[in-house]
Amino acid sequence: MKGIRINKSIEIFFVILIIIGLCVSAVVLMDAGKKAYGRILDNNSQLENARIALSYLGMRLRQNNSEDAITYLPSGIEGSDAVKLKHTGDFEGMVTYIYFSKGELKEIYTWAGGEPDPEFSEVVVSLSGLDIDFGNGYFKFTAHYTEDGTPRIMEQIIGVVTN
């Protein structure tokens, strides 16, 4: 009778040990899953934002791609390179400035004669970095993002009619 009781106690001890081990590994697994999922979401969001920025720039340039409508302004606004789009049709007399500053792609919609005021800028999307280059009849936009902490770039080429 005493032997059976000792055996039962050992069995209960092992059951408790296994359950504790299971609980600890479940917590560790959940924490690792949470971190991995957070990393995936962060990577996705950075890639998505870089893509949004390039799509936005591509769309705006193609919409306004007519003679003398697109101008490249090196260090144009807040010390950053900018693109100036002159509107036509119903929006004649208005211009849009697009530039990257302080981790955000911004645009300023203003009168053609006025100076662009960064206070009235609107944020298009936040991203790690964006370079705007112009030469030989095309714009080259380079969006920067990180994937698992590794810096990456995404480039887009847009040919324009004139500068």
Add this chain to the structure above:
Amino acid sequence: MKNLVKSGIKSNKGFTLVEVIISIGFLCIACGIIIQLFIASGEVRSKAALREIASLKAANAIEACKISDSPEDVGKDIFNQASTNYEKTETGYAISEYFDENWGVPQQGTTPVYVLKVDIAEVQRHSDLKDKFGDNDGNSEVFISALYEINVTTGYVDTGRDDSLLAEFSTSRHFVYKEIGE
């Protein structure tokens, strides 16, 4: 029923070690399946990101074709000349730009992972206009007006893979350019 209630609810019997081990075994199998799904979703995400970059590279190549003056000059400003091959074909040009695993310029001695191929083929010649005066060296200039089919593909260098093709775009462009003749 009374017996069941007595034996079930009022019983102080716990799980035996074997029962616990079996249930943990089932739990581990279920966890394994869930982790596999999680890994698969990560792979799908990576492939989608890869295809997105491949599409962008192909779209840039199409844009390079649009802004070039002649089929010979396609991508001369845009493609990295250190990792690009230009080859004259029977009907046009075949251009290949090579990339490493991070879509950068492959280091010397390393095998490139991705390749962007641009095939420019003349499909219809409209005119061959010879300038009767020629240039200062006595060579005549031939103005060519022709329609070209442009096919751009981005994929793995290793064509044996099932997923070797990542992106493909086609377009056509009418080029008018001049060639110096004898």
